[in-house]
Amino acid sequence: MSCIRLESVHKVFQKDQPNELHVLRDINLELPPNQVTVIRGPSGSGKTTLLAVLGCLTKPNSGSYYCLGEPVSRWPEAFLTVFRRRHIGLIFQNFNLIPGLSVAQNLAAPLLVTEMKHSAVQQRVTETAGLVQISHRLQAPVETLSGGEMQRVAIGRALVNQPQIIIADEPTAHLDSALAAEILQLFALLHRNGNSIIIATHDPAVTTHLPVDRVFTMKDGQLSRHDSY
Amino acid sequence: MSAKYGHILDYALRGLYRRRARNLSLILIYAAVTGFFASVILFSDALRREARETLQFAPALTVQKLAGGRLVPQTTGFGDSLSAIRGVRAVQPRIWGYYYDSPTGSVFTLMAAPGGTSDPAFHPDSGQIVCGRGFMESHFLRTGDPLSLVLPQGGLRTFVISGQFEPVTNLLSYDLLLLHPAEARVMLGLAEYEVTDFALDIPNPAETDAIGLKISRRFPGYRLISRDQVLLTYEALFSRRGGLVIFGGLLSLLAFIVLAWDRASGLSREERRELGILKGVGWGSGDVLLLKFFEALTIAVLSSLLGLLAALIHVFYLGGTLLKSLLSGWSVLYPDYPLNYNPDSGSLLLILTISVLPYLVATLIPAWQGAVTDPAEIMQAG
Numbered sequence: 001m002s003c004i005r006l007e008s009v010h011k012v013f014q015k016d017q018p019n020e021l022h023v024l025r026d027i028n029l030e031l032p033p034n035q036v037t038v039i040r041g042p043s044g045s046g047k048t049t050l051l052a053v054l055g056c057l058t059k060p061n062s063g064s065y066y067c068l069g070e071p072v073s074r075w076p077e078a079f080l081t082v083f084r085r086r087h088i089g090l091i092f093q094n095f096n097l098i099p100g101l102s103v104a105q106n107l108a109a110p111l112l113v114t115e116m117k118h119s120a121v122q123q124r125v126t127e128t129a130g131l132v133q134i135s136h137r138l139q140a141p142v143e144t145l146s147g148g149e150m151q152r153v154a155i156g157r158a159l160v161n162q163p164q165i166i167i168a169d170e171p172t173a174h175l176d177s178a179l180a181a182e183i184l185q186l187f188a189l190l191h192r193n194g195n196s197i198i199i200a201t202h203d204p205a206v207t208t209h210l211p212v213d214r215v216f217t218m219k220d221g222q223l224s225r226h227d228s229y
Numbered sequence: 230m231s232a233k234y235g236h237i238l239d240y241a242l243r244g245l246y247r248r249r250a251r252n253l254s255l256i257l258i259y260a261a262v263t264g265f266f267a268s269v270i271l272f273s274d275a276l277r278r279e280a281r282e283t284l285q286f287a288p289a290l291t292v293q294k295l296a297g298g299r300l301v302p303q304t305t306g307f308g309d310s311l312s313a314i315r316g317v318r319a320v321q322p323r324i325w326g327y328y329y330d331s332p333t334g335s336v337f338t339l340m341a342a343p344g345g346t347s348d349p350a351f352h353p354d355s356g357q358i359v360c361g362r363g364f365m366e367s368h369f370l371r372t373g374d375p376l377s378l379v380l381p382q383g384g385l386r387t388f389v390i391s392g393q394f395e396p397v398t399n400l401l402s403y404d405l406l407l408l409h410p411a412e413a414r415v416m417l418g419l420a421e422y423e424v425t426d427f428a429l430d431i432p433n434p435a436e437t438d439a440i441g442l443k444i445s446r447r448f449p450g451y452r453l454i455s456r457d458q459v460l461l462t463y464e465a466l467f468s469r470r471g472g473l474v475i476f477g478g479l480l481s482l483l484a485f486i487v488l489a490w491d492r493a494s495g496l497s498r499e500e501r502r503e504l505g506i507l508k509g510v511g512w513g514s515g516d517v518l519l520l521k522f523f524e525a526l527t528i529a530v531l532s533s534l535l536g537l538l539a540a541l542i543h544v545f546y547l548g549g550t551l552l553k554s555l556l557s558g559w560s561v562l563y564p565d566y567p568l569n570y571n572p573d574s575g576s577l578l579l580i581l582t583i584s585v586l587p588y589l590v591a592t593l594i595p596a597w598q599g600a601v602t603d604p605a606e607i608m609q610a611g
Contacts, residue, residue: 112239
């Protein structure tokens with residue numbers, strides 16, 4: 001069974017309006033489980049929108065999306081939310097941490113809408129913080145963290161629900177090369193742990209630190225496969 | 230409560246604390262508006278209750294003589310004519326009037342000791358006076374102190390204070406000065422055979438109207454005041470005054486709604502971003518809606534309780550200082566009197582309801598806007 005399968009997916013913003021924007025055009029994609037996939041392409045090519053579709057944050061206007069065998073493109077938002085919470089971890093550009101909250105509170109955010117008891121939430125947060133090596137800053141407000149630490153928290157938050165699929169949008173964009181290497185090693189660890197990883201990036205360092213299985217290029221809303229980076 | 234609801238409530242409270250400067254100002258304004266309306270309602274209620282309790286002691290029917298629309302004294306002999314009417318058990322001549330007290334700028338009720346009671350507190354001897362608490366406190370007097378009152382024709386008459394009323398209701402006795410009948414006549418400028426009015430004891434309340442009709446036919450030119458009529462007048466008067474004040478307050482309510490709308494409807498950019506993040510990490514629209522509901526409920530309940538507490542203190546501890554001139558004593562300068570603390574639970578519930586519900590409704594739309602935030606937006610946020 002493929003982990004992800006897109007069939008003739010189109011995504012159009014402001015449909016039927018003068019400023020209509022056709023962002024994804026006839027995307028076909030099939031990814032087996034436990035692979036590292038890299039999507040590259042210039043700004044505005046549609047990478048982020050493709051990740052939003054893959055992450056069940058938005059639905060395609062046409063075409064089909066099967067995730068872990070489920071026809072998620074046909075589901076209503078409420079079902080997608082639950083599916084995303086259980087199976088997909090998202091790492092956004094610019095970390096997107098919630099200011100004013102501590103590291104622990106940011107890590108716990110996805111668990112607050114589950115029926116997990118407070119103690120279980122705390123335990124999961126502690127375990128995840130250990131995995132992403134941020135245990136020493138658990139009570140620190142996220143505003144006080146360095147860029148590398150913020151990215152660790154963002155990755156931890158994506159992992160805290162123990163999803164099968166990790167989707168990351170430019171995870172090294174705001175980090176220097178040393179920090180980027182550390183973060184990519186973390187992704188390598190997740191891959192070894194069995195996660196499927198999809199990364200949109202411009203950073204060539206990704207292929208040197210990660211065992212990338214597939215590389216795709218987005219251009220003008222269309223996706224093409226490359227055998228090497 | 231499910232663990233999920235507990236987590237969301239906890240998150241909502243932390244969120245309010247994070248934005249405490251903004252929320253505190255909202256709560257203070259909200260509480261002030263609630264406090265104002267609660268004060269009006271509690272004050273009106275307390276006045277109506279005082280009036281009802283006072284009227285328990287009022288005669289079933291009072292007969293007063295009018296000349297040119299003003300009250301004039303009657304002769305004591307007229308009481309015999311009233312006694313002869315079937316259904317009247319007793320007729321009590323009453324001697325009373327007002328005493329303007331220039332040091333306090335207040336008008337006190339001056340009355341002769343009524344007959345028909347054996348309570349010595351109601352029977353000051355000649356040269357003695359029994360005072361209400363309002364008079365005693367405003368003049369820093371104690372029982373046994375001498376008290377000089379100004380006679381109608383000038384000059385002073387000195388009495389010894391023989392007692393102080395322990396009020397059943399403050400409205401009844403707070404401003405009362407009780408004298409021996411002969412001295413009350415002197416103080417009020419009445420002749421020896423004159424009284425102010427007559428109080429009729431009618432054992433069967435159902436006969437009151439019929440007896441009143443009989444008197445008005447037999448003795449035209451007399452004004453008849455029944456206990457029920459006074460009660461209705463008080464109810465209507467205080468309710469109407471309460472209504473007027475509330476109407477006047479609508480402007481401030483409107484201002485508050487505009488402010489609340491601005492605060493509640495304008496999801497700030499940071500809040501919108503936060504909701505986007507939450508949705509991105511797996512919160513559903515229902516979860517976000519619940520979060521915003523918990524926030525709104527906390528603000529509304531906290532503000533309303535604060536406002537209600539302020540109103541209770543204002544009305545029952547500070548004596549309704551800010552409303553007294555609006556809601557009581559428009560034409561006569563009565564002395565201040567405290568209201569008995571006995572708020573009606575129905576009124577308290579009404580205040581909380583009308584204070585909490587509008588805010589919750591006002592925040593529904595912005596809450597919904599937050600709930601349907603497109604989680605994909607957060608992917609685009611650079």
